[in-house]
Amino acid sequence: xxxxxxxxxxxxxxxxxxxxxxxxxxxxxxxxxxxxxxxxxxxxxxxxxxxxxxxxxxxxxxxxxxxxxxxxxxxxxxxxxxxxxxxxxxxxxxxxxxxxxxxxxxxxxxxxxxxxxxxxxxxxxxxxxxxxxxxxxxxxxxxxxxxxxxxxxxxxxxxxxxxxxxxxxxxxxxxxxxxxxxxxxxxxxxxxxxxxxxxxxxxxxxxxxxxxxxxxxxxxxxxxxxxxxxxxxxxxxxxxxxxxxxxxxxxxxxxxxxxxxxxxxxxxxxxxxxxxxxxxxxxxxxxxxxxxxxxxxxxxxxxxxxxxxxxxxxxxxxxxxxxxxxxxxxxxxxxxxxxxxxxxxxxxxxxxxxxxxxxxxxxxxxxxxxxxxxxxxxxxxxxxxxxxxxxxxxxxxxxxxxxxxx
Amino acid sequence: xxxxxxxxxxxxxxxxxxxxxxxxxxxxxxxxxxxxxxxxxxxxxxxxxxxxxxxxxxxxxxxxxxxxxxxxxxxxxxxxxxxxxxxxxxxxxxxxxxxxxxxxxxxxxxxxxxxxxxxxxxxxxxxxxxxxxxxxxxxxxxxxxxxxxxxxxxxxxxxxxxxxxxxxxxxxxxxxxxxxxxxxxxxxxxxxxxxxxxxxxxxxxxxxxxxxxxxxxxxxxxxxxxxxxxxxxxxxxxxxxxxxxxxxxxxxxxxxxxxxxxxxxxxxxxxxxxxxxxxxxxxxxxxxxxxxxxxxxxxxxxxxxxxxxxxxxxxxxxxxxxxxxxxxxxxxxxxxxxxxxxxxxxxxxxxxxxxxxxxxxxxxxxxxxxxxxxxxxxxxxxxxxxxxxxxxxxxxxxxxxxxxxx
Numbered sequence: 001x002x003x004x005x006x007x008x009x010x011x012x013x014x015x016x017x018x019x020x021x022x023x024x025x026x027x028x029x030x031x032x033x034x035x036x037x038x039x040x041x042x043x044x045x046x047x048x049x050x051x052x053x054x055x056x057x058x059x060x061x062x063x064x065x066x067x068x069x070x071x072x073x074x075x076x077x078x079x080x081x082x083x084x085x086x087x088x089x090x091x092x093x094x095x096x097x098x099x100x101x102x103x104x105x106x107x108x109x110x111x112x113x114x115x116x117x118x119x120x121x122x123x124x125x126x127x128x129x130x131x132x133x134x135x136x137x138x139x140x141x142x143x144x145x146x147x148x149x150x151x152x153x154x155x156x157x158x159x160x161x162x163x164x165x166x167x168x169x170x171x172x173x174x175x176x177x178x179x180x181x182x183x184x185x186x187x188x189x190x191x192x193x194x195x196x197x198x199x200x201x202x203x204x205x206x207x208x209x210x211x212x213x214x215x216x217x218x219x220x221x222x223x224x225x226x227x228x229x230x231x232x233x234x235x236x237x238x239x240x241x242x243x244x245x246x247x248x249x250x251x252x253x254x255x256x257x258x259x260x261x262x263x264x265x266x267x268x269x270x271x272x273x274x275x276x277x278x279x280x281x282x283x284x285x286x287x288x289x290x291x292x293x294x295x296x297x298x299x300x301x302x303x304x305x306x307x308x309x310x311x312x313x314x315x316x317x318x319x320x321x322x323x324x325x326x327x328x329x330x331x332x333x334x335x336x337x338x339x340x341x342x343x344x345x346x347x348x349x350x351x352x353x354x355x356x357x358x359x360x361x362x363x364x365x366x367x368x369x370x371x372x373x374x375x376x377x378x379x380x381x382x383x384x385x386x387x388x389x390x391x392x393x394x395x396x397x398x399x400x401x402x403x404x405x406x
Numbered sequence: 407x408x409x410x411x412x413x414x415x416x417x418x419x420x421x422x423x424x425x426x427x428x429x430x431x432x433x434x435x436x437x438x439x440x441x442x443x444x445x446x447x448x449x450x451x452x453x454x455x456x457x458x459x460x461x462x463x464x465x466x467x468x469x470x471x472x473x474x475x476x477x478x479x480x481x482x483x484x485x486x487x488x489x490x491x492x493x494x495x496x497x498x499x500x501x502x503x504x505x506x507x508x509x510x511x512x513x514x515x516x517x518x519x520x521x522x523x524x525x526x527x528x529x530x531x532x533x534x535x536x537x538x539x540x541x542x543x544x545x546x547x548x549x550x551x552x553x554x555x556x557x558x559x560x561x562x563x564x565x566x567x568x569x570x571x572x573x574x575x576x577x578x579x580x581x582x583x584x585x586x587x588x589x590x591x592x593x594x595x596x597x598x599x600x601x602x603x604x605x606x607x608x609x610x611x612x613x614x615x616x617x618x619x620x621x622x623x624x625x626x627x628x629x630x631x632x633x634x635x636x637x638x639x640x641x642x643x644x645x646x647x648x649x650x651x652x653x654x655x656x657x658x659x660x661x662x663x664x665x666x667x668x669x670x671x672x673x674x675x676x677x678x679x680x681x682x683x684x685x686x687x688x689x690x691x692x693x694x695x696x697x698x699x700x701x702x703x704x705x706x707x708x709x710x711x712x713x714x715x716x717x718x719x720x721x722x723x724x725x726x727x728x729x730x731x732x733x734x735x736x737x738x739x740x741x742x743x744x745x746x747x748x749x750x751x752x753x754x755x756x757x758x759x760x761x762x763x764x765x766x767x768x769x770x771x772x773x774x775x776x777x778x779x780x781x782x783x784x785x786x787x788x789x790x791x792x793x794x795x796x797x798x799x800x801x802x803x804x805x806x807x808x809x810x811x812x
Contacts, residue, residue, distance in 0.1 A: 052735075085730045087758055227714045307799075308807055324461050325526060328460040354527075398803075402721035
């Protein structure tokens with residue numbers, strides 16, 4: 001797909017109080033940025049959401065503990081190895097990395113949060129990481145966004161960044177985020193690795209609430225393959241360096257800030273889908289007129305995760321019967337199919353339990369030939385509505401995931 | 407995969423009171439058996455389970471009505487067109503076919519049950535079917551099992567049959583079944599098209615109970631892609647022509663009969679998986695030591711339907727981290743990963759939340775190189791156990807489903 005997000009020609013704004021660096025430490029591959037450090041100003045408000053996978057990775061449990069214990073100053077992120085399924089030894093490995101960095105930086109080990117992504121079930125090559133730390137620490141730079149976004153990539157084909165600089169109440173504030181992820185993606189309260197930085201002043205409880213709301217409408221609404229990673233993390237860090245205090249803003253200024261913050265999250269989340277493993281289509285599934293949000297999501301995810309729908313999308317085949325079958329099996333209680341309407345783009349396809357009278361295959365084909373496809377289901381049961389984003393299932397998805405470790 | 411089920415060298419036993427035929431009616435393709443008729447002796451006990459998909463196909467609703475209304479004498483089955491998503495017109499089409507056949511056979515239209523499988527959302531070419539009915543009716547034969555099993559195939563690469571002849575209480579009884587299906591397979595109380603015939607005498611309530619139990623342990627334990635068809639049907643017909651009366655048997659003779667009946671269902675169900683679209687592996691997922699059957703099934707299906715697990719299976723890659731991640735996201739409440747053990751075949755892979763100390767990649771590779779792979783998860787929470795069968799996700803799955811209509 002064309003690089004219509006993470007567009008490198010767009011400006012990435014620095015965020016006061018944030019410095020970054022990335023180096024090649026050779027964790028899994030040579031000549032590849034695979035170790036990233038983010039430094040945050042003292043007293044930043046930092047909020048995180050983490051995978052709900054019961055087999056959460058060692059760095060996830062360590063990061064959660066450290067986040068509770070102290071005011072975080074560093075994110076240390078490696079790719080190539082997820083340090084997951086590694087038991088107690090993995091926890092000690094993650095802690096060792098934090099300790100080594102804290103000694104260099106003159107902070108407590110608990111002020112370092114570790115993140116890992118890559119292959120599950122292999123011990124982290126700690127010595128390689130540790131040897132690279134001095135160079136990593138020395139090269140911290142307030143503009144190294146592209147290097148950091150590149151350094152957290154695994155099967156991603158391009159770095160994902162989103163950035164805004166806005167003026168609120170006369171003060172300029174930045175919001176810049178980076179994210180990685182293109183497979184094993186179905187977030188459950190958090191997702192993949194994503195880091196959003198802003199130089200507004202946020203109280204901790206407000207940071208938590210803003211992160212939760214933003215994630216709920218972005219990373220928690222995407223799916224590539226229904227698989228939830230053991231290492232998902234999404235962090236929001238607010239350094240307060242712009243001097244703007246969120247708590248002192250009018251409601252309308254707060255709303256403006258929230259809107260921009262959510263836009264950064266959405267841009268990162270949909271960017272993951274556009275770069276999903278093997279993806280040739282960007283698919284928006286909206287389910288509306290439902291009785292509850294839950295049933296709308298249930299139908300939307302059943303469509304978005306159906307291998308048959310996804311292969312039809314890959315083939316640009318207006319085989320809408322597969323969409324209809326997915327709606328029918330989604331488990332909505334007492335669904336009256338006579339009230340259900342199915343659209344491809346603006347084209348009404350199915351209604352009254354059958355083909356729409358005006359539907360013609362050529363019209364369906366025109367919609368399916370597009371790279372961005374919108375599927376809308378009206379359930380005719382109420383006023384709830386939900387949207388999820390997904391990709392198609394292509395030969396390349398199989399190739400990438402059958403070859404990943406070889 | 408090798409044709410290790412549906413083995414055509416195995417004998418298929420005729421069932422007293424059952425005759426079959428298959429013809430080429432050109433519904434979708436030429437030179438292909440696509441219309442099948444089964445005739446059942448008068449007063450046979452006939453039981454059916456049908457898809458729970460809310461968008462159930464027209465023939466499914468007609469078959470359910472007819473089954474309630476009278477004693478069925480004929481199953482009329484077509485492939486190439488599912489007559490699903492066709493609204494009221496589709497119901498009229500299905501009824502027309504039943505009426506035309508009933509006129510030929512001298513029975514009531516409600517004594518004919520219609521079944522369709524194939525593309526969803528197109529009108530059934532009724533005239534083609536109707537013109538083929540006389541030849542179909544004339545060619546009824548008590549030995550035409552292979553033709554019938556072939557005539558119900560869609561993307562199946564081979565016919566599926568299972569057959570037993572056993573002696574119970576001195577009387578010889580036959581159980582013979584045919585089935586089709588290799589994609590859009592995750593049954594919900596019923597599955598695909600499957601027909602099992604026996605010449606024992608069964609009361610209706612017993613037929614219902616035996617069918618329900620057999621399906622629960624066979625067709626309701628398989629998944630290819632998690633997609634439930636709009637046209638799933640599974641029928642059991644007992645003609646009583648052997649003279650053996652189930653109700654008069656001792657408990658031990660009943661148990662023997664049940665065992666053989668269940669074996670026919672299992673052979674048909676696992677036969678579908680062995681011929682699943684693009685399948686190169688036959689995968690058994692057993693989850694045991696669970697607190698409830700429900701949580702065992704939840705974990706088993708999460709593994710069996712994970713695209714990442716399935717692509718690793720296709721690659722023969724012992725990437726067991728993906729299995730572990732699937733267990734972790736299955737949603738078992740308060741799962742203590744310290745008690746979970748994961749096996750490939752007899753090889754202990756993960757324990758205590760991490761890699762088993764004795765595990766070596768070469769040993770995992772040996773297990774993954776096999777064509778029949780057994781994954782066992784011990785949850786360490788109780789004594790419930792469940793098994794499901796599935797296939798891998800290959801390039802051919804994508805090719806078949808991206809090309810299906812073209």
